[in-house]
Amino acid sequence: MNSKINAKNSCPIARSLDFLGDAWSILILRDAHTGLTRFEQFRKNLSIAPTILTKRLATLTEEGILEKRVYSEHPPRDEYVLTAAGRDFLPVLFMIGDWGRKYRGDGKLVRFLDAETGTEIKPVVLDEVTGAKIGTRPIQIIEPGDE
Amino acid sequence: MNSKINAKNSCPIARSLDFLGDAWSILILRDAHTGLTRFEQFRKNLSIAPTILTKRLATLTEEGILEKRVYSEHPPRDEYVLTAAGRDFLPVLFMIGDWGRKYRGDGKLVRFLDAETGTEIKPVVLDEVTGAKIGTRPIQIIEPGDE
DNA sequence: ACTGTCACTATCAATTTGATAGTATGTTAC
């Protein structure tokens, strides 16, 4: 799929898909959120071919979701850390995970707990303005230009 | 990416990626949520090749996210409607869109309003248990088996 | 009979994927 198409689309979902429309990228982001930063960590944990990993890390870096950082001069070693944009992707990951737990959740799954209370996290998407859960109220879509 | 790997993974995010790891599928789901149901509607709106659309609709149907339904016997015509699993994908779409609006939002974008109040929807992910916004508190990850 | 609609399939070139092996730059152990 041509990424240039989405970047100019007026739909914010399409805009996100330049990097998101790829399973490896999402898994790399997931791992980055658990604290992984290095090439070999991602490669081993994901069992991904190094050619693919190189390409994905380059794209995520270009897109401003990861940042390359030198962590050793001698020997020269780089690592990849989340930017603010990358960190803000966490809610998306949680919702993807929540959907998977609900509809692909047969068998044992990883669980996410609130570290303070020790309770399992139950993510919900609310509209901050009305307080209503997304999906419970009708939505109106406004194209740019149609005011 | 081999979809058999993710289906057996203990990570709920990986489980979702069997169909989610593809930009077209997400765009089809987005369009399905706006009310599109027919092959030609999706094809025209997305400018997607019919070969690809056929494959994606088949996968989404097999995965239980869309459901094929006959809407005309003569001539024989099918349409694709969201299942409960498909409808429950809406929060994910909103969060993907929210990220795109924030980090890829230069230029005019589509807006989503609450139809009752007419206010723009500001989606947030909260932990229903603690009430805290996702990303504001430390998370503990528990692998199945490690209790 | 002719044109149009809809939901596709057939064909096939071009691109992408990903497995495997190897490289560049060092450190560490003996």
Added chain:
DNA sequence: GTAACATACTATCAAATTGATAGTGACAGT
């Protein structure tokens, strides 16, 4: 000092996927 090890990759290339284009089958309308 040299052999092994570590890390972050690149080179090569077969296989799979993508997607553009053209065509098909079943019917409807005029």
